[in-house]
Amino acid sequence: MYNKEELNKLADFYKDQLVNDTIPFWFPRSYDHEFGGYLLMRDHDGALIDTDKAVWIQGRSCWLLSTLYNTVEQREEWLQGAKLGYEFLKDKCFDSQGKMYFHVDQQGNPIRKRRYFFSETFAIIAFAAYAKASGDQQAAKMARDLFTTCLEFASGERKIEPKFEDTRTSRGIGIPMIMCNTAQQLRETIGDPRCDQAITNWIQEIEQYFVKDDIRCVMEQVSPEGEIIDHIDGRTLNPGHAIEGAWFILHEALHRGRDEKLINLGLRMLDYMWERGWDNEHGGILYFRDVYHKPVQEYWQDMKFWWPQNETIIATLLAYLITKDQKYASMHKQIHEYAYTHFHDKEHGEWFGYLHKDGRVAQTAKGNLFKGPFHLPRQEWYCWMIVNEYLAKDNVE
Numbered sequence: 001m002y003n004k005e006e007l008n009k010l011a012d013f014y015k016d017q018l019v020n021d022t023i024p025f026w027f028p029r030s031y032d033h034e035f036g037g038y039l040l041m042r043d044h045d046g047a048l049i050d051t052d053k054a055v056w057i058q059g060r061s062c063w064l065l066s067t068l069y070n071t072v073e074q075r076e077e078w079l080q081g082a083k084l085g086y087e088f089l090k091d092k093c094f095d096s097q098g099k100m101y102f103h104v105d106q107q108g109n110p111i112r113k114r115r116y117f118f119s120e121t122f123a124i125i126a127f128a129a130y131a132k133a134s135g136d137q138q139a140a141k142m143a144r145d146l147f148t149t150c151l152e153f154a155s156g157e158r159k160i161e162p163k164f165e166d167t168r169t170s171r172g173i174g175i176p177m178i179m180c181n182t183a184q185q186l187r188e189t190i191g192d193p194r195c196d197q198a199i200t201n202w203i204q205e206i207e208q209y210f211v212k213d214d215i216r217c218v219m220e221q222v223s224p225e226g227e228i229i230d231h232i233d234g235r236t237l238n239p240g241h242a243i244e245g246a247w248f249i250l251h252e253a254l255h256r257g258r259d260e261k262l263i264n265l266g267l268r269m270l271d272y273m274w275e276r277g278w279d280n281e282h283g284g285i286l287y288f289r290d291v292y293h294k295p296v297q298e299y300w301q302d303m304k305f306w307w308p309q310n311e312t313i314i315a316t317l318l319a320y321l322i323t324k325d326q327k328y329a330s331m332h333k334q335i336h337e338y339a340y341t342h343f344h345d346k347e348h349g350e351w352f353g354y355l356h357k358d359g360r361v362a363q364t365a366k367g368n369l370f371k372g373p374f375h376l377p378r379q380e381w382y383c384w385m386i387v388n389e390y391l392a393k394d395n396v397e
Contacts, residue, residue, distance in 0.1 A: 002320065002329050004391065010317075011387040017344075018380035023068070025350040025366070026061075026373040031081055035107050037088030040372040044364040045348045051106040055093045057372035059122030062086050063185070064377055066129035070189070071385065079133055086130045086139060089123050098149065099160075103369060115163045117153045120146055121178050125185040132189040140190045147186055151198065154179050170221045170229060173210045176202035177245045184251065203249055207265055210242075216272040217291055218242035232297045237289045239277025240308020246270040247315035250322060263322055270315050274331060277308070282358050283338040285312050303362065304355040307375035309339040314379050321390045351376050 002010070029046055030038045037058050041050035062085030069078040092108025093100050100119035103111040127143035130136065152158035154175050180202040187195040209226035210219045220238050223229055246269035253262035277285045285308040288301040312335045320328035342359045343351040345366075353371045354362040365371070 001324070001326055007387050007391055011384050011391070014380045014384040014387070018377055018384065019072070021344075021349045022351075022373070022377045022380060025348065027065070027081055028077065030061075030373075031084055032088075032106065033084070035088070036084050036092065037108070038085060038372075039106070040367040041369070042365070042367040044345055044352065044366055046366075049365060050368075052111065052369070053088075053104050053106065053108075054369040054372065055089070055101050055104060055119040056122045057369075057374065058085050058089055058093065059119065059126040060374035061372060062089065062126035063122065063129045064373055064381075066126065066133045067381065069133045070129060072381070082126075082130050082133060085126060086136075089126060090139075090142060093119070093123070115160050116174075117150055117160065118178060120150050120153075121182040124150065124182050125189075128186045128189040143186060143190065144192055147182070147192060147194070150179065150182065151194070168229065168231070168234075169224055170234065171209060171224055171226075172221050173206060173219065173242070173245065176205045177241070177248060180206075180245075180252070181248050184248065184255075199252060203252065203262065203265070206245060206249070211265070211269060211272075213268065215291070216275060218245070218269050218273055219291065228291060232290075235291045235294065236296060236298070237273070237276060237291055238287070238308075239273040239289060240285050240287070240305070240311050242273040243270055243277070243285070243308070243315045244311035246273070247311065247318050250315070250318045254322065258322070266315075267319055267323070270319055274312070274316075277312075278334075279304075279357065283334065284342065284355070284359070285309055285335070286357075302357045304342070304357065304359070306343055306351050306353045306371065309335060309343060310375040310379035313339060314382055317383055318386060321386060 025046060030040050032039050037053055038061050039048055039051060040057055040061065041048065041052060043049050062082050065078045065082035069075060069082065088108060092104060099113065100123060101110045102114040102119055105111060124143050124146045127139045131140035131143060149158065153160060180199050183195040183199050186192050209222050212219060217237065219228065220236060220241065221229060221234050228234060246266045249262050250266035253259045253266060256262065276289050279286050284304040287303050287305050287308065288296045288298055290296050316328050316332035316335055320332055342355055345352060350366050352361045352364065353366060356362050
C-alpha cells in the first residue's frame, strides 16, 4: 500500500521530473522560430541530429505545451510555443484533399504519408488543447472538423488506400484505442457532444473483439469476427500498447463515476498483459510477445522501448488509486523503479528511448520520427495530476 506521505512524495517526484528535467530538455531549444513547429530529432545531450519533422509528434508537442499552459501554469512561453506548433500544423501539414502528412522537412515540404490517420488524431488533441489555452475559435473548429474526418475514416465511410490485399482481412485495436483517447481529450478541453457515445462504442469494440478472457490476453490484430489469426502477424502481441488501452478505459471509468464494468475491463487488460509483457529476468516491459509463446518475427521483440514503460507506470498507478489493491502498488513500484533506473539520463535529462533486454542503452537518440516529448511528459503530468486528485478526495493515512 502507499500511505499519504509516499503518495505526496510520488506526486512531487513526477512534478519535479516533468517541470525540471523532461520539459527543459526539449524546450525552449526545440522551438523553430524560423519555419514554425519544433525541431525534435535530438541526441542524448540535446544536439540536433536531423531537421525533419514527424507530423504526429508536432501535434503531440503542441498538445503538451497547451496542456501545461491549461493545467500547470499559464506561462507565456508555453502558449507561444504551442502557437508555433498549431500554425505549422494547419499551414504546412495538410495536402490539398485535407489528408495530413506523416513526415515533412524543416520548412514543411512533404516527404511522405502513412496509410493511417494518426497524424490527424494528434492534430485534433493539439488544436483542441490550444483552443482552450488561447481562446482561438478557428482552432476549436478545426479540431471538431478533423474529429468528423477521423470518425469517417474509423467507420470506413472515408477510405484510405489499404496497405494489404484482401487475402487475409483483419481489424486492429489501434483505431478504437486512439479514437477513444482522442475523444476523451476533445471532451476534456473544448467539448463535443459526440464523444460519450463514440467512446462507449470503441470500448465495446475492444472488449468484444480483442480481449480474450479464456487465454488471459489482449490481441493487437484479429479477424473481422474477432478470431485469432494463427499466423505470425496475427499472433504478435504488444503488451505496452494493450496496457495503454487499459488505462484509457480506467480513466473513462472514473469519468463515469467509477463505472464498475469499465474498471473490471481495464484491470483485466492490465493483468493479462503484465503477465505476458513483464520481463521476470531483467525487469521492464518487453516489446513483442507471441500469443502462443512461439518465436516473434521482429528482431527488436525482446528490447525495452521507452513508451511501454510510461504507459505501464500510468496504468498500474491508476489501478492502485482506483482499487487500493496492494498488487497494483507493487506492480507500480516495480515498473517505476525499473524505468527511472534504466531509462532516465541523469546527466542530460529525459529518457533514452531504446534499451537491450538486459537494460543496456541500445542507442542514444532521444528524438526521432517516433520518439519526442509525449509519452514520458504525459506520464509524468498525468501521474502527478491523478495522485493530487486522489489525495484531495480520499482519506489516506
